[in-house]
Amino acid sequence: MRIVQLKADNFRLFDQLSLPLSGRLNLFVGENAAGKTTLLEMIYCLNRARSFRGSVPTELAGPARKQWTVFAATEDAEGVRHSLGVQWTADGVALRCNGNPISSLELLQQCPAQILEPGMHRVVLEGPTYRRSFIDWGVFHVEHSFMFAWRRYRRALKQRNQLLRLRRSEQEISAWEPELAESGEILDQLRRQHLQSIAPAVNSWIQAFLGEGQWTFDLSSGWKSESSLRNALQQQRSRDIELGATTVGPHRAELKIRADERSVRNRISRGQQKLLLAAMLLSQCGEIGRVRGAWPIILLDDFTAELAPRYQDRLISALLDYPGQSFVTAFEPIPALDSAGAMFHVEHGKVRY
Ligand SMILES: Nc1ncnc2c1ncn2[C@@H]1O[C@H](COP(=O)(O)OP(=O)(O)OP(=O)(O)O)[C@@H](O)[C@H]1O
Ligand SMILES: [Mg+2]
Structure with missing residues (x-):
């Protein structure tokens, strides 16, 4: 449009x-x-x-x-x-x-529409929330079902967190886990697919802009990769009750960006941060254009x-x-x-x- x-x-x-x-x-x-x-x-x-x-x-x-x-x-x-x-x-x-x-x-x-403005160095420098929302923008526009999975997940997370805070019974808390696990696995899968689809383009834009380095983008799901989210929620339940919050799931996912196998956070220059974000955005837009026309x-x-x-x-x-x-x-x-x-x-x- x-x-x-x-x-x-x-x-x-x-x-x-x-x-x-x-x-x-x-x-x-x-x-x-x-x-x-x-x-x-x-x-x-x-x-x-x-x-x-x-x-x-x-x-x-x-x-x-x-x-x-x-x-x-x-x-x-x-x-x-x-x-x-x-x-x-x-x-x-x-x-x-x-x-x-x-x-x-x-x-x-x-x-x-997506914007790149000076405050967006946060995406590289600050906590994982900014990177997640930057990536999720692209995931949503490529696959609109992401939003429905996200709404399901957010609702179940809110309910489980409330029960954890109220220190309700394990039976009540665990009742939300199948829904949380199912929607959470969908979100993780969609994020992974998107990152995999854009990875070659991100690297080639970075090469075109900066002309050096080998960049990698790894998503950690927000729970241990060797376990399913359902199992992770179950294993983490007593700790979550202590803390009063759900500590595993795609709301804790992290996108790790590395250049030459070292984290880029606090290491790359302001200009490099901008060009990295531009490379990521152009790749996401390219993927959305390819899939959605x-x-x-x-x-x-x-x-x-x-x-x-x-x-x-x-x-x-x-x-x-x-x-x-x-x-x-x-x-x-x-x-x-x-x-x-x-x-x-x-x-x-x-x-x-
Ligand atoms: N609600 C408002 N009503 C009237 N004027 C406003 C309102 N909100 C902001 N402004 C004025 O708009 C101007 C800012 O506009 P804008 O941020 O678009 O400028 P800019 O061209 O991007 O400037 P810069 O190059 O400094 O970023 C300011 O002078 C501000 O006082
Ligand atoms: Mg301005």
């Missing part, structure tokens, strides 16, 4: 916006506080119905503070036009596709800023070759983009093109 036209009303510093977009690479250029990140936030909102900056809907409203709207005219792989709208009013957030109300899960599937939208906010010119060029040329749509923000025009894509000048909530 591509966004052909982006419209917004009263969204942060943009009173009114109507922007025709390129189906390939779009560059938003402007000074600090011009509104570049806000434009990416609008596109993200059309996919997740929320901001990636952690803002609540009220904070996204401009000075009038009563409502905001983001709207997109989109085109699918067959060239059929659709419309998507996200509107916040005092009654809450309303989502529409072709004028009809839709759920947040339906919105998520309409126009997949629809290429996710890639959003890069301030992403080229800390990269030396030759690395910037490599990343931009990867985006120019990307069959889907992408959006990049920068302070200055990017020379490699002169003859391709579309450039927009952003200034105090106004866009020139």
Whole structure:
């Protein structure tokens, strides 16, 4: 799905916006506080119905503070036009596709988008949660059943944890284990399949960007590999009762990233972290495009800023070759983009093109 036209009303510093977009690479250029990140936030909102900056809907409203709207005219792989709208009013957030109300899960599937922004070094440097959610984004878009397994798992986990906290009988606690084990094994399997499918592409993107090293991506399931999750839950039960929480399962999975057999955490440079994430994202998007026939939208906010010119060029040329749509923000025009894509000048909530 591509966004052909982006419209917004009263969204942060943009009173009114109507922007025709390129189906390939779009560059938003402007000074600090011009509104570049806000434009990416609008596109993200059309996919997740929320901001990636952690803002609540009220904070996204401009000075009038009563409502905001983001709207997109989109085109699918067959060239059929659709419309998507996200509107916040005092009654809450309303989502529409072709004028009809839709759920947040339906919105998520309409126009997949993923962002790389400066705060995302967390994915490499911080705890496993960030890596899991980065990977799970791709798993979900390749295999939508991931979400259903995840909901089953989360529900069973919540119930088991509550019983553990209340120190209820082992019989009551174990009653949730078959459901937890079955849905948990599905999640683990889907994650493994996805990682296996993208591994060659991740390595070849890393080689293209950085040109060195042998990188490996190992998923530890969240329980001992020699045991089934059902057995692991059973074996761990008395300890879980002591701790008041379920300590095994895919919610404890960890993606270990190694370069030349050493963990990359706290070792690779800022630029390498960015290029590693870009390699992972491009590979996930490639896999989603291959399986679904629809290429996710890639959003890069301030992403080229800390990269030396030759690395910037490599990343931009990867985006120019990307069959889907992408959006990049920068302070200055990017020379490699002169003859391709579309450039927009952003200034105090106004866009020139
Ligand atoms: N709800 C709001 N209403 C009006 N203006 C807002 C609102 N929220 C943020 N702003 C303003 O929007 C501007 C920030 O816009 P944005 O973050 O998109 O800028 P940017 O071009 O990405 O800047 P930078 O290059 O520094 O990242 C700030 O000046 C901020 O005060
Ligand atoms: Mg910004």
